[in-house]
Amino acid sequence: xxxxxxxxxxxxxxxxxxxxxxxxxxxxxxxxxxxxxxxxxxxxxxxxxxxxxxxxxxxxxxxxxxxxxxxxxxxxxxxxxxxxxxxxxxxxxxxxxxxxxxxxxxxxxxxxxxxxxxxxxxxxxxxxxxxxxxxxxxxxxxxxxxxxxxxxxxxxxxxxxxxxxxxxxxxxxxxxxxxxxxxxxxxxxxxxxxxxxxxxxxxxxxxxxxxxxxxxxxxxxxxxxxxxxxxxxxxxxxxxxxxxxxxxxxxxxxxxxxxxxxxxx
Amino acid sequence: xxxxxxxxxxxxxxxxxxxxxxxxxxxxxxxxxxxxxxxxxxxxxxxxxxxxxxxxxxxxxxxxxxxxxxxxxxxxxxxxxxxxxxxxxxxxxxxxxxxxxxxxxxxxxxxxxxxxxxxxxxxxxxxxxxxxxxxxxxxxxxxxxxxxxxxxxxxxxxxxxxxxxxxxxxxxxxxxxxxxxxxxxxxxxxxxxxxxxxxxxxxxxxxxxxxxxxxxxxxxxxxxxxxxxxxxxxxxxxxxxxxxxxxxxxxxxxxxxxxxxxxxxxxxxxxxxxxxxxxxxxxxxxxxxxxxxxxxxxxxxxxxxxxxxxxxxxxxxxxxxxxxxxxxxxxxxxxxxxxxxxxxxxxxxxxxxxxxxxxxxxxxxxxxxxxxxxxxxxxxxxxxxxxxxxxxxxxxxxxxxxxxxxxxxxxxxxxxxxxxxxxxxxxxxxxxxxxxxxxxxxxxxxxxxxxxxxxxxxxxxxxxxxxxxxxxxxxxxxxxxxxxxxxxxxxxxxxxxxxxxxxxxxxxxxxxxxxxxxxxxxxxxxxxxxxxxxxxxxxxxxxxxxxxxxxxxxxxxxxxxxxxxxxxxxxxxxxxxxxxxxxxxxxxxxxxxxxxxxxxxxxxxxxxxxxxxxxxxxx
Numbered sequence: 001x002x003x004x005x006x007x008x009x010x011x012x013x014x015x016x017x018x019x020x021x022x023x024x025x026x027x028x029x030x031x032x033x034x035x036x037x038x039x040x041x042x043x044x045x046x047x048x049x050x051x052x053x054x055x056x057x058x059x060x061x062x063x064x065x066x067x068x069x070x071x072x073x074x075x076x077x078x079x080x081x082x083x084x085x086x087x088x089x090x091x092x093x094x095x096x097x098x099x100x101x102x103x104x105x106x107x108x109x110x111x112x113x114x115x116x117x118x119x120x121x122x123x124x125x126x127x128x129x130x131x132x133x134x135x136x137x138x139x140x141x142x143x144x145x146x147x148x149x150x151x152x153x154x155x156x157x158x159x160x161x162x163x164x165x166x167x168x169x170x171x172x173x174x175x176x177x178x179x180x181x182x183x184x185x186x187x188x189x190x191x192x193x194x195x196x197x198x199x200x201x202x203x204x205x206x207x208x209x210x211x212x213x214x215x216x217x218x219x220x221x222x223x224x225x226x227x228x229x230x231x232x233x234x235x236x237x238x239x240x241x242x243x244x245x246x247x248x249x250x251x252x253x254x255x256x257x258x259x260x261x262x263x264x265x
Numbered sequence: 266x267x268x269x270x271x272x273x274x275x276x277x278x279x280x281x282x283x284x285x286x287x288x289x290x291x292x293x294x295x296x297x298x299x300x301x302x303x304x305x306x307x308x309x310x311x312x313x314x315x316x317x318x319x320x321x322x323x324x325x326x327x328x329x330x331x332x333x334x335x336x337x338x339x340x341x342x343x344x345x346x347x348x349x350x351x352x353x354x355x356x357x358x359x360x361x362x363x364x365x366x367x368x369x370x371x372x373x374x375x376x377x378x379x380x381x382x383x384x385x386x387x388x389x390x391x392x393x394x395x396x397x398x399x400x401x402x403x404x405x406x407x408x409x410x411x412x413x414x415x416x417x418x419x420x421x422x423x424x425x426x427x428x429x430x431x432x433x434x435x436x437x438x439x440x441x442x443x444x445x446x447x448x449x450x451x452x453x454x455x456x457x458x459x460x461x462x463x464x465x466x467x468x469x470x471x472x473x474x475x476x477x478x479x480x481x482x483x484x485x486x487x488x489x490x491x492x493x494x495x496x497x498x499x500x501x502x503x504x505x506x507x508x509x510x511x512x513x514x515x516x517x518x519x520x521x522x523x524x525x526x527x528x529x530x531x532x533x534x535x536x537x538x539x540x541x542x543x544x545x546x547x548x549x550x551x552x553x554x555x556x557x558x559x560x561x562x563x564x565x566x567x568x569x570x571x572x573x574x575x576x577x578x579x580x581x582x583x584x585x586x587x588x589x590x591x592x593x594x595x596x597x598x599x600x601x602x603x604x605x606x607x608x609x610x611x612x613x614x615x616x617x618x619x620x621x622x623x624x625x626x627x628x629x630x631x632x633x634x635x636x637x638x639x640x641x642x643x644x645x646x647x648x649x650x651x652x653x654x655x656x657x658x659x660x661x662x663x664x665x666x667x668x669x670x671x672x673x674x675x676x677x678x679x680x681x682x683x684x685x686x687x688x689x690x691x692x693x694x695x696x697x698x699x700x701x702x703x704x705x706x707x708x709x710x711x712x713x714x715x716x717x718x719x720x721x722x723x724x725x726x727x728x729x730x731x732x733x734x735x736x737x738x739x740x741x742x743x744x745x746x747x748x749x750x751x752x753x754x755x756x757x758x759x760x761x762x763x764x765x766x767x768x769x770x771x772x773x774x775x776x777x778x779x780x781x782x783x784x785x786x787x788x789x790x791x792x793x794x795x796x797x798x799x800x801x802x803x804x805x806x807x808x809x810x811x812x813x814x815x816x817x818x819x820x821x822x823x824x825x826x827x828x829x830x831x832x833x834x835x836x837x838x839x840x841x842x843x844x845x846x847x848x849x850x851x852x853x854x855x856x857x858x859x860x861x862x863x864x865x866x867x868x869x870x871x872x873x874x875x876x877x878x879x880x881x882x883x884x
Contacts, residue, residue, distance in 0.1 A: 004274045004352070006547075013549040014494070014508055021495045021562065048499055048551055049537040129343045133328025136342040139370070152329055155340060157366040157586060157668050159373035159402070162600045162661040164668050180354075182345050239302050253312055254330050 085114035146170035148263030278375035292322025341371030492602035563604030583672035680764035705785030720816035
């Protein structure tokens with residue numbers, strides 16, 4: 001394995017083990033995308049073959065057919081403890097948000113509900129710093145108050161792999177084991193470890209999905225990459241950002257920060 | 266040059282005073298090496314236009330609305346990029362003093378630091394504070410960039426003046442810098458392309474210097490440090506997991522676990538789907554042991570040759586990042602490696618002014634101060650000295666709600682509490698004496714005892730002991746004076762004044778005193794014996810016969826008396842580890858009696874002690 005991948009793998013395993021030891025009830029947010037599959041894989045490594053907490057899929061009901069098939073297949077094959085959460089209808093969401101962001105915000109509400117229902121104290125999410133400016137500002141262990149709000153202006157310090165886990169009952173912690181990975185690292189790791197991914201990432205008729213979200217707010221990008229090797233080659237020479245096919249990112253300058261400060265991943 | 270994909274990815278933190286151009290530097294540099302995606306560039310243009318300002322590179326990193334609106338970096342962020350040689354991560358750190366905790370969060374994981382200073386404005390408060398913090402955080406590779414050369418018309422003279430001043434400061438805090446480069450972020454001078462406006466500058470431009478750094482550790486050290494993160498029950502195996510901080514582990518490696526101090530061998534390596542044969546620094550591993558010893562989270566395993574020290578009191582250099590005041594009564598939680606311990610702060614030794622580098626004895630510490638603390642724990646904590654191994658010598662302190670401080674450990678002044686020897690006691694059966702202590706007591710008409718006089722050098726221990734000895738002898742007491750200095754000539758002549766040797770000195774003296782009591786003697790021991798922990802061990806040998814006498818006099822008074830001329834030498838720095846000057850003295854908490862030689866005359870102290878002994882040990 002490449003040196004930098006081994007380093008990232010070790011960092012993530014350390015975070016998984018720290019989270020499991022320090023936070024009473026945790027779950028892994030499995031969005032069915034490539035990043036969350038890598039997370040599941042790393043969790044198998046951290047806990048030596050059996051993941052001691054549930055995988056949660058907060059289902060908007062608007063994912064691609066291929067994603068649902070993928071989910072059902074691997075729930076069985078991986079023998080994981082699986083929990084499905086649902087999302088409220090669009091009418092219940094803040095109408096002041098631009099349309100795509102408003103649609104994405106359903107997931108935030110669905111997540112809040114499942115956290116409340118299952119009394120989770122920690123949620124493992126596969127966000128990465130290279131995806132988006134506000135995600136780049138994240139901590140590995142990031143507290144959210146009872147309404148899920150992220151206090152961006154006063155984040156707790158984190159250094160030398162030490163974090164605070166002593167929070168009031170109402171707070172849950174977002175755990176980010178992939179924060180230091182890039183899109184390219186993810187694909188290189190998938191290639192090396194042979195981790196399964198949904199077919200939609202590979203080019204069909206000159207287009208492929210670079211990032212997977214809801215059907216109606218995610219667009220494929222132009223690409224001829226039909227294999228993982230070709231995807232890696234494409235990324236090494238690309239000058240566009242990964243989330244360019246995600247409509248919600250491009251509506252207004254501050255929209256992602258608004259979503260995230262209210263509890264989006 | 267070919268991109269090396271198997272290279273490590275160095276993390277480069279950018280620090281410096283607020284507004285000296287950290288975020289703008291990163292933005293400009295990334296633009297110049299073609300690492301800003303087109304759509305991102307368009308987005309920045311739009312964000313600048315919305316705020317009716319010139320194009321602002323800093324918006325690349327300052328992604329928060331508040332940051333953009335106020336033109337200031339609030340929290341640390343990261344951005345990935347590659348040069349022709351390899352990939353990197355930039356860590357942008359806020360320069361405003363309000364956000365020091367965010368700067369620390371960013372800088373603590375960096376491999377290389379870039380210290381930016383505005384040549385026009387010169388060296389400011391946070392320039393020095395950040396430099397000092399880099400030292401505490403262990404970031405040792407530093408590149409200095411002198412920004413805004415355009416504002417001083419690219420004048421070499423001004424540049425040299427600021428450079429001289431900053432380099433002098435960095436040298437005085439032992440930071441090794443490799444390069445000082447005059448740049449202009451605004452126009453891109455000397456970042457990627459050599460500036461035509463500064464022909465006098467002959468050094469390498471920034472990107473060349475950056476690509477030159479070798480970040481992998483140059484020396485291979487063989488000692489093992491393996492902190493235990495957790496224990497998993499898998500089938501009927503108990504798998505111990507953790508990250509190797511130093512050294513290599515394979516099947517059969519012999520380890521010592523601290524604090525239990527037990528030796529055991531590695532039975533197997535465990536991983537999913539399959540374990541390798543050997544693991545090294547940075548690897549998160551699982552092991553099983555060939556002997557069922559008790560291992561807990563937070564334990565520290567090591568090799569058997571150079572294990573860490575086991576401490577219940579130590580000194581540390583600390584950055585305090587909370588608004589809350591230090592409390593000496595409060596319990597703090599100390600997190601070190603994977604361990605968590607309850608500790609007290611005993612003492613604030615000094616507060617360091619990071620501008621003038623003066624050390625001041627203060628009784629309180631303010632937010633963002635750097636200070637030296639003495640920390641105490643009722644449990645033994647395994648740790649190393651910072652100069653020996655960084656990763657096992659740094660910690661953070663929490664109160665019940667937040668991280669209040671971080672620090673690095675200095676073990677120079679307090680003794681290791683670990684039992685060093687593994688002597689099998691199986692073959693030794695103590696022989697009973699044919700004449701008992703009672704027989705001897707009845708013959709001598711008094712009970713045996715250990716009168717332990719502790720106090721600073723020059724407090725008057727020996728003088729008082731000698732006089733008391735004489736007087737008791739006249740009263741037919743079977744008495745003997747064991748003097749610390751005399752013992753150091755013979756029995757203890759192989760011992761030095763390091764904390765460990767002081768501990769051994771006390772142990773041997775206490776054992777000799779024990780023999781004297783078995784012979785029916787009243788023995789007076791005059792020994793500085795600076796540590797509470799070691800005096801307690803001496804007491805524990807024969808608690809019913811042990812009396813602690815505190816011969817009290819302040820350092821100032823003792824230094825003034827200076828009968829042996831030692832204080833003068835110590836104050837000149839000619840004696841290392843001199844108690845009261847460069848090495849600590851812990852006053853007894855509950856001595857049996859105190860003789861205060863600053864207010865009592867010698868005769869008064871002598872009579873007081875004599876009376877006490879007669880009362881305690883006569884029939």
